[in-house]
Amino acid sequence: MTAILTNPLRVGLRQERVISPQCIVIFGASGDLTHRKLIPALFELFRQRRLPSEFAVLGCARRPWSDEEFREKMGAALADEIASHRTAWEQFAQGLFYEPVDLQQQEHLVRLGQRLEVIDRLRATRGNRTFYLSVSPEFYGSGCRALAGAGLLADPERSRVVIEKPFGRDYASAQALNKVVQACAKESQVFRIDHYLGKETVQNILVLRFANTIFEPIWNRNYISSVQITAAETVGVEERAGYYESSGALRDMVQNHLTQILALTAMEAPGRFDPEAIRNEKAKVLQSARLANEDEPWKCCVRGQYAAGGSLARPLPGYRHEPGVNTNSTTETYVAMKVAINNWRWQGVPFYLRTGKRLPKRLSEVVLTFREAPVHLFDAAGGAPTPNQLILRIQPDEGAEFKFEVKAPGSGMRSRPVDMAFSYDESFGEPSDEGYVRLLADAMLGDPTLFTRSDEVEAAWRLYTPLLALIEESPWQLPVHPYEARTWGPAAADGMLADDGLIWRRP
Amino acid sequence: MAPQLTLQAPLDLPPEEVTPYLQRLWTHDLEGSTGAATFTLLVWEPSWLEQQMVRLGRVDGPITGLLRKELLEAARMAVPETDLPQSTAPMDPRLAWAMGQKGGDHKSQDLRGQFVESAISAHMPRRLITLAPTLDAGHPLETLVAAYCPLPEEGGAGAACGDVVVLRGGMGALKQNLDLIQPLVDDSLPCWVWWNSSLDEPSEMLEALAPLPRRLVIDSSLGEPRRCLDLMLDRISAGQAVNDLNWLRLRTWRESLAMVFDPPSRRDALGHVVQLDIDVEGDHPVKGLLLAAWIADRLGWHLVSSYMVEVDGPGKGITAEFERTDGVGVQFTLMPLPMGAPKTHPGAIVGMRLICEPEHRPPLCVILCSESGGCMRLESGGMASMELAEDVVPLPEESEEMEMARLLSGGHNSTAPLLAAAVPVAASLLPG
Numbered sequence: 018m019t020a021i022l023t024n025p026l027r028v029g030l031r032q033e034r035v036i037s038p039q040c041i042v043i044f045g046a047s048g049d050l051t052h053r054k055l056i057p058a059l060f061e062l063f064r065q066r067r068l069p070s071e072f073a074v075l076g077c078a079r080r081p082w083s084d085e086e087f088r089e090k091m092g093a094a095l096a097d098e099i100a101s102h103r104t105a106w107e108q109f110a111q112g113l114f115y116e117p118v119d120l121q122q123q124e125h126l127v128r129l130g131q132r133l134e135v136i137d138r139l140r141a142t143r144g145n146r147t148f149y150l151s152v153s154p155e156f157y158g159s160g161c162r163a164l165a166g167a168g169l170l171a172d173p174e175r176s177r178v179v180i181e182k183p184f185g186r187d188y189a190s191a192q193a194l195n196k197v198v199q200a201c202a203k204e205s206q207v208f209r210i211d212h213y214l215g216k217e218t219v220q221n222i223l224v225l226r227f228a229n230t231i232f233e234p235i236w237n238r239n240y241i242s243s244v245q246i247t248a249a250e251t252v253g254v255e256e257r258a259g260y261y262e263s264s265g266a267l268r269d270m271v272q273n274h275l276t277q278i279l280a281l282t283a284m285e286a287p288g289r290f291d292p293e294a295i296r297n298e299k300a301k302v303l304q305s306a307r308l309a310n311e312d313e314p315w316k317c318c319v320r321g322q323y324a325a326g327g328s329l330a331r332p333l334p335g336y337r338h339e340p341g342v343n344t345n346s347t348t349e350t351y352v353a354m355k356v357a358i359n360n361w362r363w364q365g366v367p368f369y370l371r372t373g374k375r376l377p378k379r380l381s382e383v384v385l386t387f388r389e390a391p392v393h394l395f396d397a398a399g400g401a402p403t404p405n406q407l408i409l410r411i412q413p414d415e416g417a418e419f420k421f422e423v424k425a426p427g428s429g430m431r432s433r434p435v436d437m438a439f440s441y442d443e444s445f446g447e448p449s450d451e452g453y454v455r456l457l458a459d460a461m462l463g464d465p466t467l468f469t470r471s472d473e474v475e476a477a478w479r480l481y482t483p484l485l486a487l488i489e490e491s492p493w494q495l496p497v498h499p500y501e502a503r504t505w506g507p508a509a510a511d512g513m514l515a516d517d518g519l520i521w522r523r524p
Numbered sequence: 525m526a527p528q529l530t531l532q533a534p535l536d537l538p539p540e541e542v543t544p545y546l547q548r549l550w551t552h553d554l555e556g557s558t559g560a561a562t563f564t565l566l567v568w569e570p571s572w573l574e575q576q577m578v579r580l581g582r583v584d585g586p587i588t589g590l591l592r593k594e595l596l597e598a599a600r601m602a603v604p605e606t607d608l609p610q611s612t613a614p615m616d617p618r619l620a621w622a623m624g625q626k627g628g629d630h631k632s633q634d635l636r637g638q639f640v641e642s643a644i645s646a647h648m649p650r651r652l653i654t655l656a657p658t659l660d661a662g663h664p665l666e667t668l669v670a671a672y673c674p675l676p677e678e679g680g681a682g683a684a685c686g687d688v689v690v691l692r693g694g695m696g697a698l699k700q701n702l703d704l705i706q707p708l709v710d711d712s713l714p715c716w717v718w719w720n721s722s723l724d725e726p727s728e729m730l731e732a733l734a735p736l737p738r739r740l741v742i743d744s745s746l747g748e749p750r751r752c753l754d755l756m757l758d759r760i761s762a763g764q765a766v767n768d769l770n771w772l773r774l775r776t777w778r779e780s781l782a783m784v785f786d787p788p789s790r791r792d793a794l795g796h797v798v799q800l801d802i803d804v805e806g807d808h809p810v811k812g813l814l815l816a817a818w819i820a821d822r823l824g825w826h827l828v829s830s831y832m833v834e835v836d837g838p839g840k841g842i843t844a845e846f847e848r849t850d851g852v853g854v855q856f857t858l859m860p861l862p863m864g865a866p867k868t869h870p871g872a873i874v875g876m877r878l879i880c881e882p883e884h885r886p887p888l889c890v891i892l893c894s895e896s897g898g899c900m901r902l903e904s905g906g907m908a909s910m911e912l913a914e915d916v917v918p919l920p921e922e923s924e925e926m927e928m929a930r931l932l933s934g935g936h937n938s939t940a941p942l943l944a945a946a947v948p949v950a951a952s953l954l955p956g
Contacts (some may be wrong), residue, residue, distance in 0.1 A: 025789055025822045026782040029942045035934035039646075069934035071563075071714060137561045141713050143648070144561060343656075443788050463635075 027447050036461045038071030040142045045151035046076025052094035058453035063109045068408040071141040077118035087115035118480035120160045126167035147461050149179045158197040165201035178462045179208040182273050187485050188478040195471040207458045213274040214467040215452025217441055222281045237362045244368045245384040245522055246278050249376040258341030265348045270372040276477040279368060282383055283358050292466040301477035309355035314483040315494045319510040321351030323375035326502030333502040347497050350374040353510040375502040381411035384522050398425050415449055416440035534668035542667050543707045549671055554668050560648040560686050564715040566733060567654045569636050572620035578632045585632025589637040591924060596868060609838045611806035611862045613870040617722035617746055637690035643929035650713055656692040665693035665701050693774050702732045722748030723755055739765040744810045745869040752810050753951040762948055766939045767931050770811050775874055777815055780917045784890050793880035793888045794823060800856045801877040801902060805863045807839025808871030812858045817949035824849045832955045838862050844953055872907060875899030892917050
């Protein structure tokens with residue numbers, strides 16, 4: 018591939034909104050997410066001068082680290098990045114602090130409040146705070162209660178709390194957690210993070226749909242015959258077996274990431290570009306969404322689990338042979354389903370969602386397939402004309418692609434499909450930010466547009482309740498089909514589409 | 525947004541009582557509140573034009589220090605009555621001086637320092653100190669003090685508070701009492717100094733108000749060009765955080781030019797620029813020079829020579845030659861143009877043209893022009909064989925106070941790298 022020159026005039030030009038002076042407090046600071054995602058994202062914001070000089074990060078966890086130890090550990094985790102930005106790191110690290118905190122200990126919260134006041138003075142962070150709960154999900158509720166009890170969420174203008182996924186395990190637990198959280202803070206202070214929403218292409222779905230006149234008139238059941246949303250991973254369960262065994266692909270990927278993409282793809286136009294207007298529309302479309310067959314959900318869902326595969330040179334173990342996984346596990350690593358949206362725009366248009374581990378490619382995309390031309394006037398090179406498709410690539414190589422028929426060269430009038438492609442990295446002079454960079458910045462700015470509201474979360478869980486109940490109560494009706502690692506999932510998933518006369522797109 | 529008055533009428537105190545009063549206020553009267561841990565904003569606010577226009581009865585008082593629409597309209601109408609060129613911008617310091625030569629004695633209330641734009645007060649300055657020199661050079665010093673607390677939001681707690689201090693008087697009285705300032709600035713908090721006036725004013729005042737590490741906000745469109753650029757250069761070299769509102773107003777030009785070269789097919793052309801022309805309003809070249817300097821810095825050009833040239837216009841033009849990284853020369857021209865209805869600040873950009881001659885491809889000519897100015901001059905001559913990329917640059921509509929509020933909302937203790945890199949080039953580009 019030819020290397021694309023960067024645009025030197027683009028450097029430093031992003032007209033980003035300005036993040037106010039503040040302290041971001043990370044609970045679970047000794048965990049993976051902090052050094053793999055959060056600190057790198059904050060350092061990136063610092064390097065882009067999007068963080069003010071009056072900024073601090075306070076890491077909190079049970080381990081008795083000092084400020085210096087925290088800085089060293091974060092520095093070690095970012096060693097490669099720091100090597101080329103040594104001075105910037107030294108400046109950034111001056112704003113890193115650590116406080117041993119157990120959220121269940123009242124006196125720790127008192128100490129935390131005092132430490133924050135000291136940091137406010139030291140770094141002029143104006144009493145403005147973002148609390149990031151990067152802790153085990155069972156502590157989300159008690160963590161919020163502890164913060165509220167210590168008065169740290171009392172000022173709705175200057176305190177926010179960010180909660181990682183998963184937000185609940187099902188509809189009932191999500192409702193219960195929402196009640197706890199809402200008793201501690203206003204909804205405007207709560208930022209339920211879904212890192213997929215930080216991706217440019219996911220946000221671009223809104224711009225593509227609502228900033229162009231050519232798409233919106235055809236973005237409905239009159240022109241679109243089906244929609245496929247895919248999130249494929251090549252990796253297996255890796256070190257997450259403990260969590261994954263109790264979650265599975267449905268809870269880990271579908272209920273949050275894929276459902277958010279579904280909402281953005283299917284929602285109505287908001288009245289204005291305003292966080293609440295957008296979230297209202299997302300919530301409404303999710304409330305209209307149903308499994309294609311709620312009475313017999315096994316007919317619109319396929320579960321799978323990867324078995325051994327790979328090549329002779331690099332064999333891959335099956336899920337049940339991964340470290341930490343029960344050898345009789347029935348946890349799904351693949352799930353495909355058909356969803357219907359019962360509203361005027363989408364009645365009769367199937368939305369197919371699929372996600373899986375150990376698939377042949379790592380990619381996420383939305384594919385909108387348009388209806389076929391009513392009459393086939395021309396012979397197609399491939400036998401039958403290919404329906405037009407709009408493909409929104411979420412990762413990797415973020416961009417979009419439109420497939421349409423043209424005349425094949427030569428005598429006669431045979432048609433063949435071609436692609437018209439757009440790539441973010443090629444078209445703009447600089448690569449897109451990682452999702453956490455965008456989302457952390459938005460949370461610190463207090464902009465909730467890309468975060469899920471309580472009613473959205475509940476609607477998303479309610480959508481999958483029949484499946485979760487089925488898995489819980491009569492799992493034999495929704496068996497886990499084995500599929501060879503590095504293949505596109507179980508044959509039953511292909512069968513589900515074949516019943517509708519369709520096939521999955523092979524990206 | 526409507527500007528906000530302080531919630532409490534300020535107390536007129538003798539100068540020597542200001543500091544003890546504030547200490548007493550925070551330690552006794554407002555016990556339990558230490559004030560907002562935010563920043564100090566120190567504003568040099570002479571508002572000469574407004575003072576003169578109010579004195580002449582051309583706008584109504586009170587004097588607020590804000591750039592009101594009526595004030596700008598009155599200033600535009602006043603230009604033809606002076607000997608200044610028609611292209612003179614309302615904010616040109618020479619206009620205020622010219623109005624000072626006219627007779628008039630209308631009196632008005634002076635509320636400078638007490639009108640705070642809500643976008644600025646929303647950031648809850650810990651202390652807002654305004655120095656308000658009066659037209660009467662012999663006016664004694666008046667010191668006004670008020671504390672404020674924003675109304676607590678519903679359910680809010682721990683509302684942060686600050687105070688407002690106004691030092692008003694003749695230039696002599698202000699100079700004599702400069703030692704009042706230092707005790708009022710809390711060194712543990714960031715301090716911004718907004719020099720809301722021409723940089724031609726007495727330098728000892730600026731020196732006294734804006735030592736390191738205070739962050740300086742200036743407007744390089746106000747003042748003699750060489751002085752503006754040298755001052756920025758000196759301050760940036762000394763490590764001060766310098767923010768130039770004139771540079772910030774270039775944002776849309778830089779963004780528009782970058783957008784032209786976003787398509788990958790055009791990016792290679794940036795390495796083959798042979799000519800750059802910039803037209804500016806009137807005779808103030810700094811904004812145009814900063815734009816040229818930014819392009820030169822980003823593309824790695826080296827300045828070879830620079831000359832003043834006589835042109836048919838309100839001032840002198842500048843021609844210069846750069847050398848690209850591959851040794852090829854780039855011709856640069858900055859042309860001052862007479863404009864019938866100039867924008868608010870001197871030296872606004874009217875248009876720019878960039879000609880590239882990439883290998884094995886037709887030349888590319890990029891023309892950007894302002895919404896109001898058009899760019900007929902740049903469109904003329906010899907471009908028939910070139911690929912033409914033309915665009916109109918939108919005018920930013922934000923007030924000085926909004927720009928200031930943006931700076932205050934997330935400040936930096938160092939100068940933005942792009943400005944820091946552009947200023948030395950711009951200073952070298954200005955001959956003499």
